[in-house]
Amino acid sequence: MRPLLILLFAATFAAHAQQVGQNASPSAVPTISVSSQLVIETVSVKDRNGQPISGLTAKDFALTENGVPQTIHFCEHQDLPAETPVSPAAQPAAGNLKVYYHLSSTQIAPEPAGSTLYKNRRLLALYFDMTALPPSDQVRALEAAQNFIRLQMQPDDLVAILRYAGGGVDVLDDFSADRTRLLGILQTMIVGEGQAFAEEADDASSSDTGAAFGQDDSEFNIFNTDRQLAALQTAAKMLGRLSEKKSLIYFASGLRLNGLDNQAQLHATINDAIRSGVSFWPIDARGLVAEAPLGDATQGSQGNAGMYSGTAALAMTVNFQQSQDTLFTLASDTGGKALLDYNDLTKGIRQAEQSVSSYYILGYYTSDSAQDGKFRRIHISLASDPTASLDYRQGYFAGKVFAKFNAADKERQLEDALMLSDPVTELTIAMEIDYFQLNRSEYFVPIVVKIPGRELALARKRGAEHTLIDFIGEIKDDFGGMTVTNLRDKVDIRLSNTTAEELAKRPIEYDTGFTLLPGNYTIKFLARDDETGRIGTYQASFVIPNLNKEVQRLPLSSVVLSSQRVDLKNAIYNAEKSKQQQAEESVNPLIHDGAKLIPSVTRVFRQDQNLYIYVQAYEQGAPQTQPLVAYVAFYRGPAKAFETRPMQITEGWDNRVKTMPVALDIPLNKLAPGAYDCQVTVLDPSGNKAAFWQAPVMVLP
Numbered sequence: 241m242r243p244l245l246i247l248l249f250a251a252t253f254a255a256h257a258q259q260v261g262q263n264a265s266p267s268a269v270p271t272i273s274v275s276s277q278l279v280i281e282t283v284s285v286k287d288r289n290g291q292p293i294s295g296l297t298a299k300d301f302a303l304t305e306n307g308v309p310q311t312i313h314f315c316e317h318q319d320l321p322a323e324t325p326v327s328p329a330a331q332p333a334a335g336n337l338k339v340y341y342h343l344s345s346t347q348i349a350p351e352p353a354g355s356t357l358y359k360n361r362r363l364l365a366l367y368f369d370m371t372a373l374p375p376s377d378q379v380r381a382l383e384a385a386q387n388f389i390r391l392q393m394q395p396d397d398l399v400a401i402l403r404y405a406g407g408g409v410d411v412l413d414d415f416s417a418d419r420t421r422l423l424g425i426l427q428t429m430i431v432g433e434g435q436a437f438a439e440e441a442d443d444a445s446s447s448d449t450g451a452a453f454g455q456d457d458s459e460f461n462i463f464n465t466d467r468q469l470a471a472l473q474t475a476a477k478m479l480g481r482l483s484e485k486k487s488l489i490y491f492a493s494g495l496r497l498n499g500l501d502n503q504a505q506l507h508a509t510i511n512d513a514i515r516s517g518v519s520f521w522p523i524d525a526r527g528l529v530a531e532a533p534l535g536d537a538t539q540g541s542q543g544n545a546g547m548y549s550g551t552a553a554l555a556m557t558v559n560f561q562q563s564q565d566t567l568f569t570l571a572s573d574t575g576g577k578a579l580l581d582y583n584d585l586t587k588g589i590r591q592a593e594q595s596v597s598s599y600y601i602l603g604y605y606t607s608d609s610a611q612d613g614k615f616r617r618i619h620i621s622l623a624s625d626p627t628a629s630l631d632y633r634q635g636y637f638a639g640k641v642f643a644k645f646n647a648a649d650k651e652r653q654l655e656d657a658l659m660l661s662d663p664v665t666e667l668t669i670a671m672e673i674d675y676f677q678l679n680r681s682e683y684f685v686p687i688v689v690k691i692p693g694r695e696l697a698l699a700r701k702r703g704a705e706h707t708l709i710d711f712i713g714e715i716k717d718d719f720g721g722m723t724v725t726n727l728r729d730k731v732d733i734r735l736s737n738t739t740a741e742e743l744a745k746r747p748i749e750y751d752t753g754f755t756l757l758p759g760n761y762t763i764k765f766l767a768r769d770d771e772t773g774r775i776g777t778y779q780a781s782f783v784i785p786n787l788n789k790e791v792q793r794l795p796l797s798s799v800v801l802s803s804q805r806v807d808l809k810n811a812i813y814n815a816e817k818s819k820q821q822q823a824e825e826s827v828n829p830l831i832h833d834g835a836k837l838i839p840s841v842t843r844v845f846r847q848d849q850n851l852y853i854y855v856q857a858y859e860q861g862a863p864q865t866q867p868l869v870a871y872v873a874f875y876r877g878p879a880k881a882f883e884t885r886p887m888q889i890t891e892g893w894d895n896r897v898k899t900m901p902v903a904l905d906i907p908l909n910k911l912a913p914g915a916y917d918c919q920v921t922v923l924d925p926s927g928n929k930a931a932f933w934q935a936p937v938m939v940l941p
Contacts, residue, residue: 292599504652794857857902
């Protein structure tokens with residue numbers, strides 16, 4: 241269902257404009273902020289005969305950044321000996337393997353200060369993109385990794401195993417030289433995981449399934465490719481915590497860009513890999529492919545004129561080549577090499593291993609502290625031996641502060657934060673999730689989000705007339721972990737002097753709604769202040785019960801507590817409504833007669849307010865709706881502090897589930913300030929059924 245996007249200026253809206261908008265007072269204590277950026281370069285130095293040169297110090301190197309000489313603060317030599325044959329004694333026997341079952345982590349552990357854990361070691365990260373590998377290719381990729389670890393892994397090699405299966409990037413095993421453990425981890429990986437999201441190209445090679453025209457497949461392809469590249473970017477950032485050279489061996493069955501739509505994410509992934517000192521070594525797990533002109537038995541017939549003109553065959557060839565072009569680009573731009581059209585996948589891992597020989601780690605603090613995202617060109621030379629061959633990265637992209645972000649950078653920041661396993665808590669977010677039954681199978685799920693306005697940096701201090709808040713979220717099914725629905729919205733709040741003052745006192749409230757089936761779900765929702773880039777995350781699991789199975793008690797929806805009804809015309813932000821949106825608003829039970837009931841997420845009320853209670857009862861199976869009786873009681877501990885008179889509910893809806901809406905209005909001036917347990921009771925005299933709901937509330941003076 242298309243979300244109902246409204247930002248209401250409720251009696252709950254909160255942030256102080258003058259606190260963030262005023263200039264510092266004359267008595268304020270001045271502060272000095274100093275920042276520095278450490279740049280790490282790995283340099284391979286060989287003489288004219290191709291042999292590594294050892295014994296060099298920082299004084300032997302001359303390094304410039306954009307033509308400006310830089311002072312090298314440290315120089316460390318990594319001595320990696322030549323390849324040695326793996327003895328049979330070092331190869332773990334198949335019968336001695338132990339399968340390791342353990343929880344994966346979300347980060348590569350950094351090297352402890354003063355530790356030599358990674359000194360003179362070759363770091364290889366095996367990265368399995370399960371969303372880009374069909375099951376048959378997953379088998380080949382896992383077998384290649386097992387063969388390398390069992391037969392060809394060198395004593396100086398440390399191997400990490402990373403996996404992306406559509407959620408976040410999991411670190412199944414950090415860098416380790418334990419062959420038995422690594423092989424045991426690979427054995428726990430499930431073939432078929434990630435479902436291998438297949439992309440259906442929208443061209444003459446597309447299969448004719450006979451289905452009615454729906455959403456353009458290219459929209460889903462763009463999103464999937466961006467996610468795959470963003471996951472690869474996350475893996476590169478993880479490895480960037482280590483100063484040494486890192487090689488990421490990327491197993492995939494091709495990766496096809498969708499025109500120019502994925503270019504921004506591709507550039508961001510490559511740039512972060514370069515900054516992190518990571519080289520990509522993609523391996524096309526399809527191996528050597530002999531492709532039929534119109535596709536093999538896994539693809540349906542095109543059923544169009546392109547079958548006879550050659551257009552379909554040409555399109556299939558182009559699509560295959562494009563999927564390999566992306567792998568080639570990832571490798572060539574980061575200093576790696578792609579293994580394409582080769583059946584021995586282990587050779588790709590061996591190439592990555594053999595590419596890392598003895599090298600130097602140079603570190604310097606750049607003299608250019610501007611965080612503008614621009615490219616910095618690096619030149620390194622060896623004064624003592626001009627004939628020496630130096631291999632190093634030719635430059636890097638500087639970091640960016642949020643103020644320098646363009647639209648693509650901002651979108652990537654939100655997507656990256658959404659994929660993180662650890663929530664970002666720079667903004668405080670509270671949320672209430674309710675459910676109301678629409679028919680025998682579907683439930684309307686309104687979601688209300690509150691953000692304290694005092695945490696938003698208002699642009700009013702610079703004369704701006706608006707502030708922006710970005711929202712992004714997704715709901716996943718706990719059973720299969722698949723995304724059921726998602727949300728992306730940007731809200732522009734116009735700032736008059738009065739509005740800015742109100743933002744200082746009340747929170748911002750944002751609401752939307754979805755239609756879901758009964759089941760267990762997980763929601764992840766992010767909000768970002770577009771002035772500062774601060775992000776807040778809300779993540780929780782919730783259950784939509786199957787009320788059709790409720791036979792002992794009277795089935796009830798969620799119970800909504802509120803102190804406010806707001807006319808929709810008075811909303812600060814209101815999306816322009818189409819006829820479809822207006823029809824969808826009619827589904828929302830919290831909207832009635834042009835007014836909206838605003839759920840109290842915190843359930844804190846004042847004595848001078850009225851408490852509005854809304855709940856729906858369902859008399860399924862009844863020929864027509866029957867009268868109900870409802871009342872509310874407030875308890876302080878075991879003692880009853882107040883109880884309303886029973887109210888008879890006679891007006892219901894003649895729908896499939898025989899909905900009886902119960903709306904109660906209770907003045908709170910009869911309650912003393914304090915904490916209470918609010919109990920709502922609904923009785924069905926004709927059916928001899930009852931339902932009870934209880935929740936804590938707070939009444940303030």
